[in-house]
Amino acid sequence: MIDQGFVCRGCGQRHEGLPFSYGAEAPAYWHDGLASDERSVLEDETCIIQAQHYFVRARLVIPVLDAEDDFDWGVWVSLSRDNFRRTTDLWTTPGREQEPAYFGWLSTELPAYPVGTLNLKTEVHTEPVGTRPHVVVEPSDHPLSVEQHNGILVKRVQEIAELLLHPEG
Template sequence: MCFGAEFPDYYFSIPINERARRVEIAESLCVIDEEHFFVRGRIELPVLNSEEIFCWNVWTTLSKDNFIQTNTVWNDPERVNEPAYFGWLQTSLPGYPETLNLKTAVHTQAVGLIPRVEIMDENHPLVLEQKQGIGWPRVVELVEAALHS
């Protein structure tokens, strides 16, 4: 059960008539103005008393060096051994206080899977839900928020 953003939030600051020239975007990678680098990843929230995972597909920034490294190992099975990359969350998630620019750790997964994103800002409720899980009533709240955002 996944919901999320098609583009990093910063994408929407680019005027529509300039996007084709200034934005390079693939399914899970994005570069804006050759100086802002983004990767799509997944925030996983375990659903209590079940095997289910609620997930948010999100975008996070990467440094230029980490973005280049991500591209270098994108199709390499050994990429799972990469250290986590630091980033800033670039997706506003409904059902939470503002999530834009939360600190993240981006954990590369097996080829074919987008990275797992760990929220590092310990004062945000999303961190607790990521670590402790959520019940079914909260799942319903998040689904409703996602469908109406």
């Protein structure tokens, strides 16, 4: 087995194991003040804001070229009202993975990139019951899109871990 531990440039300590997954608890547009709004709800897998904006939790997978595991961002993606309804209508329906992909806007700011990730165009692909949808970022020169389409190395996974485990300030 390959040792995935690393010496962190953020704290100088050795960390056992290298995380290959990080996730956001809510879409970037959610704030605590919405918790008392009867038109807004944040659940484990879905979110509605003011009965106007609809989100699902999904996985944005990036191949890691020199490891056995892929890197996984847990993100939120906005869907149109119709696609959100379709998604929730099929939530427990076997075979739902046969659905065509839905258009969505990435609704999670990922701090590991030098430019913002909010509102990148995506395709949201439904998975079998019990598995979160996966997101494919539209091909572009955005660093997240480049990484998803071309893959990354374990060294980049370590850079992300250092950034997220020990943010500056």
